[in-house]
Amino acid sequence: MAELQRVDPHAWHWESWLSDDDDPDDLVYEHVHVGSRSRGGSSLNPLLRLVADDVSIAVTLAPPDLRWVFRPYPGGVDVFAPSTAEHDCLKAAHPDWLSAHPRGL
Known part of the structure; x- marks a missing residue:
């Protein structure tokens, strides 16, 4: 703390x-x-x-309306976007966030 x-x-x-x-x-x-x-x-x-x-x-990082959630952890991050379109935009804008694993895991 x-x-x-x-x-x-x-x-x-x-x-x-x-x-x-x-x-x-x-x-x-x-x-x-x-x-x-x-x-x-x-x-x-x-x-x-x-x-x-x-x-x-x-x-957990999120705006006050909880429209999206960013949850980092040692070795990775989970992103919960409000729609598939916004998820796809984040994925396209930040390819360096993705794992090198073929399935993106």
């Missing part, structure tokens, strides 16, 4: 819960923080670096 505060000091705590997978020795508390920032330039780079370095594995 200290790293998140360092890269996004204006993020605020929204909710926390206990994630229990029926193993009493494997209890994990999940904490959700919300922040707002410009997506232009390199303003997201420090936050994305936390994900790439496996410091934080739960980052």
Whole structure:
């Protein structure tokens, strides 16, 4: 959490819960923080670096209306676009985001 505060000091705590997978020795508390920032330039780079370095594995980027969702994780990213056409536009505009795997996985 200290790293998140360092890269996004204006993020605020929204909710926390206990994630229990029926193993009493494997209890994990999940904490959700919300922040707002410009997506232009390199303003997201420090936050994305936390994900790439496996410091934080739960980052979701989206506009306030949740019209689209960008979910990075170490080694990749999932993009949820509002339509197939917008998905195809993103794919065409950012071919370097795609995996070298023949199926794009």
